[in-house]
Amino acid sequence: MDLRHSLAGRTLRLAVLRISMVVVCASVISYVLNRSLIEDAVRAQLLLSTEKTIQRESLPFREIRELQQNFLAEFQAIDRDPLQRLALVRSFDDIFYRHDDGSYTQRPGLFEGQPLGDGRRFAHMSATYAPDIPPSDDVKARFVLSYLLSHKYGSVTQGRLFNFYGVLPEKGFPIYQAADIAKVFSYSGPQALQLETYEFYTRGFTSSKSDTFLTRMYFDSSNNAWMTTMATPDVVEANGQHRILACVDILLDDLMERLARPSIEGAYSTLFLADAEGTLMFHPQQMEAIKQTEGKASIQSLHLGAYHPLLHTGGQLEPGKVVLVDTPDDIVAVGRIPETPTILTIHYPRALMQPAILQNLAVVAALGLVTLLVEVFLLRSILQNQVTRPLQRLMRATRAVGATAELEKYDLPVQSEDEIGELARDFTRMSERIYEAHERLESMVQQRTLALEEANQKLAALSITDSLTGLANRRHFDKVLGEEWGRAMRSGSYIMLAMLDVDWFKKYNDHYGHQAGDECLRCVAHSIQAHASRVGDLVARYGGEEFVLIVTSTNPDGAQALVQSICQAVQALQLPHLxxxxGVVTVTIGMAATVPLPSDQPTDLLQQADAALYRAKEAGRNQVVQA
Structure with a gap:
């Protein structure tokens, strides 16, 4: 009999068609599910990575803004004191001298560190004053005060910031930096200094606001680096004029280098200002255009139509917020860096997901093909041995009935029911094997699920823990501070915040090495943690050699005693510090305590503790000062 028209042939063709349809449907479902799962994982990773990035990149800008605000506050306090202003006017001629063209600079040798007659030194401080506005006593007082405070804040931040300077609207320009501007700038010739052409000067003194702002990025040929200026003007006076402008120039090369390598492999980043034009600060394909336009290239001027939705979304974001935007080619995380008007976008090309999706699809298709071949082979064997051949014998015997009555010589399929029963038993055994394989697969899935949950729990613990000291990290501290603040406000109880700083830690690091410095920080952290073990207390690493402590208590004296005991305990460790x-490692502590009111903010308490820490350092360190 022709197999193509037999019962076995039709059964095999139907089996092939059925299994092929199952494989196709399973492949489609697998493709859709895998694409959805992979995309969800990419979105979660992209969102988390971008949130961490913008918070990390905001730290230097936050530090600069706080320094500038402190500078302006100190400037204003001294500027309002008539006696101190008289002393400043008298110091003008000690610090500056007049050139033939009417301009002023610092006296020779001051920049190099030579002392004044009263012993004061102002190394790395230079200054220049325009010749077109003769200085009055008011200008002299402000010029000297800006010079003194620029040196104070610049020397404190040396090594962390490129420079620090306070500019007067009368074109007085004292600056703390490595280069002497008195030797670089002049008021004549083709390279004459014209402050009114600088963006920070015009924006700072023509606006009635006192908000901190960033200028467009520009390429500084003298430093061969991209830079931007962060400036904060003081509050305008009744006449609508500013008296001082605090500025810091920021090198952007390190920021660009970090942005060029996002933590997610295959992704790329862009950075632009949240202005109407979308002024570009970093774009991997547009850096030449940015340089040629001296930092004026923008999304609008370069006609980057695909970035218009990103510019619109970024302009509506609050600082620190991140959202995902879908484009035809990419999944884009858009976030606004706190303390800045800049928008960070991290692009993840959708094409990067295809290899993983196709790989999973290939596995499903291969399994389906193997299953098809195995089932066709088994089905063909069973049909031939237990259906086709017995039926053929029966058909031969049936044809012989009419020719002879001796049917006994034919092997008739009289036991056909037993064969069908055997087939049923074979199918049952095969089903049991499939069930066992399914059970093993379910067990493996449960084991993988438990392992994934355990990994997620470890990841969650790592995200709130400082890897060096084992304490809570800055992010967890910010969260707990907000929670404890709200709880104290509801219950009317005290909340105390202490900021602890390891004294002369940079010298310790330089002398003993970074490994010893890390071990020192761990010892100090363990000592602090040992004294803050009550429910509700939190010890966190605030950054570098700084720690913070949150104590919730109805007894302020108890909190004061706790902090004092920590200070004594660290000294009692007797860690050598030559x-x-x-002679040993000590800590300086500033603390503040309050019963929160609805009008207060947690940052108020943080600022009070920071100010107390500053006073404790000024008073000689290794002590506790309460705000």
Whole structure:
């Protein structure tokens, strides 16, 4: 009999068609599910990575803004004191001298560190004053005060910031930096200094606002680097004029280098200002255009139509917020860096997901093909041995009935029911094997699920823990501070915040090495943690050698005693510190406590503790000062 028209042939063709349809449907479902799962994982990773990036990149800008605000506050306090203003006017001629063209600069040798007659030194401080406005006593007082405060804040931030300067609207320009501007700038010739052409000067003194702003990025040929200026003007006076402008120039090369390598492999980043034009600060394909336009290239001027939705979304974001935007080619995380008007976008090309999706699809298709071949082979064997051949014998015997009555010589399929029963038993055994394989697969899935949950729990713990000290990290501290603040406000109880700083830690690091410095921080952290073990207390690493402590208590005296005991306990560790006046490692602590009111903010308490820490350092360190 022709197999193509037999019962076995039709059964095999139907089996092939059925299994092929199952494989196709399973492949389609697998493709859709895998694409959805992979895309969801990419979105979650992209969102988390971008949130961490913008928070990290905001730290230097936050530090600069706080320094500038402190500078302006100190400037205003001194500027309002008539006696101190008289002393400043008298110091004008000690610090500056007049050139033939009417301009002023610092006296020779001051920049190099030579002392004044009263012993004061102002290394790395230079200044220049325009010749077109003769200085009045008011200008002299402000010029000297800006010079003194620029040196104070610049020397404190040396090594972290490129420079620090306070500019007067009368074109007085004292600056703390490595280069002497008195030797670089002049008021004549083709390279004459014209402050009114600088963006920070015009924006700072023509606006009635006192908000901190960033200028467009520009390429500084003298430093061969991209830069931007962060400036904060003081509050305008009744006449609508500013008296001082605090500025810091920021090198952007390190920022660009970090943005060029996002933590997600295959992704790329862009950075632009949240202005109407979308002024570009970093774009991997547009850096030449940015340089040629001296930092004026923008999304609008370069006609980057695909970035218009990103510019619109970024302009509506609050600082620190991140959202995902879908484009035809990419999944884009859009976030606004706190303390800045800049928008960071991290693009993940959708094409990067295709290899993983196709790989999973290939596995499903291969399994389906193997299953098809195995089932066709088994089905063909069973049909031939237990259906086709017995039927053929029966057909031969049936044809012979009419020719002879001796049917006994034919092997008739009289036991056909037993064969069908055997087939049923074979199918049952095959089903049991499939069930066992399914059970093993379910067990493996449960094991993988438990392992994934355990990994997620570890990841969650790592995200709130400082890897060096084992304490809570800055992010967890910010969260707990907000929660404890709200709880204290509801219950009317005290909340105390202490900021602890390891004294002369940079000297310790330089002398003993970074490994010893890390071990020192761990020892200090363990000592602090040992004294803050009550429910509700939190010890966190705030950054570098700084720690913070949150204590919730109805007894302020108890909190004061706790903090004092920590200060004594650290000294009692007797960790040698040859470059410290105390001979051992010590900490300085500033603390503040309050019963929160609805009008207060947690940052108020943080600022009070920081100010107390500053006073404690000024008073000689290794002590506790309460705000």
């Amino acid at each position: 470059l410290s006046p105390f």
